[in-house]
Amino acid sequence: MIHRLRSQHRSTFVLLAMVLIVGLVLALGGRKAAPTDPRAQGEPSILEPAAPELRAGVMRTEAIELRWRLWEAGATVGRILELTPARDLQRPDLLVYWSDSGASDELPLQSLLLGSLAGVQTRRFVLPAGKSESKRGGRLYLYSLAHQELIATLEVAP
């Protein structure tokens, strides 16, 4: 009775060894590098201005003060919007949304999340390409998720 269990134990480990070798080779060999978007990483080779900036300005409310620049980074990338807080943001959870559905006092339901802002870090965002030249315009919304509050908006002309 114990002799049979010992045989089963040996067979189990021979089988386990084979299964785990195959499993580990598949699992470790099939790993994918974490996806990175060079545009989102702000790599200068792509996001640096290929042409002079189109526009620039300052957004200012009680809570924030941001310098912004807009330029065309080439046909394959599109327009880049750079945001640089002039002072520490007084909101810890600012999300940056884009919408081309016209001005609104609330965050439009169909707006697109571009990314987040924090501290005094400069962030660059690729603005969505519109279906037509007239659709390239839109509005940027800075939104505090925790407070469910619209902090600031910026109209970007086509």
Added chain:
Amino acid sequence: MSLGYGAVGWNRQKRIYDRLIVGGILAYLGVFIALGLALFPEATLETILLRGLGTCAFLLLHIVLSIGPLARLDARFLPWLYNRRHLGVSTFVVGLFHAVFSLVQFHALGDENPLVSVLVSNTRWSSVSSFPFQQLGLAALAILFLMAATSHDFWLKNLTAPVWKALHMSVYVAYGLLVMHVALGVLQTETNPLYAIVLCAGVAWIVGVHLLAGWREKSRDVDLVRARDEFVDVCAVDEIPEKRARVVMLAGERVAVFRYDGKISALSNVCQHQNGPLGEGRIIDGAITCPWHGFQYKPDCGRAPEPFTERVPTFRSRVVAGRVQVDPRPLAAGAHVEPALIAGEQGGERNGS
């Protein structure tokens, strides 16, 4: 040994063993969290705690699975075997904390039952990099729960040791599931080769030490029986140390042949408690003492001393010209057999019957 059932049959050794387990777990978590916060300041405390608990449970499982084969290979590891079940239950408890924290961290804030969320939130079974590894961990935890829930002499006695041992062999399935839980989970994003090397080394260790012990056991199992109705020559008397045994394979099972006080007695090598190897124990206070948990049997009848009730089969033996011979046909468990006397030590040769 105990006559009745209690939640835990505490004694000094078990208290020391359990304090070592709890102290070791707390020390490991403390060091892991301190190092994690120092080396990875961007990681949250929740993440570090989750990984600390996960690695702790996985490390404990490696220790639990190493004790058995190491004790087969070297008797110095036998003390670790004594209270291995508490180590196994501790492994389950630490793994349970890891699982509960994971549920809270990743599945508790939605509008779905967290347990249902674990099962249905990821069904990409054909993907390697996005494989639903959490289900593997849940399946392993369910097996470890079964192990922990039946890690008690009540279940051991009522299921019988062979059934209980067969049931507990499913821990190897749990181990395989956990290896893949790690390989398909955290190692998909943590690509530092060191982590993969450590995991593979752990697997190689567990598989290697089990196979090594298994093959060594197999090499010992040379059946001496040619005809079942004849006494079989097993060894010379002098080959058996005093108050110790020589283990031989007779008719498909191991028999322990003990020498003590000028006498020879043969009985099953299989302890009735947890099927430990009686022949690797020794005679203490006149009783054969199992090296695993100290269960005792009288050598001439295979019965545990009163009031205990365990019994093992006995075998007739005799000494002829300085050689020990054993009848391979087992007698009923607990059947009395007159020990064979060793010439010169007890005054002559005679058969045991």
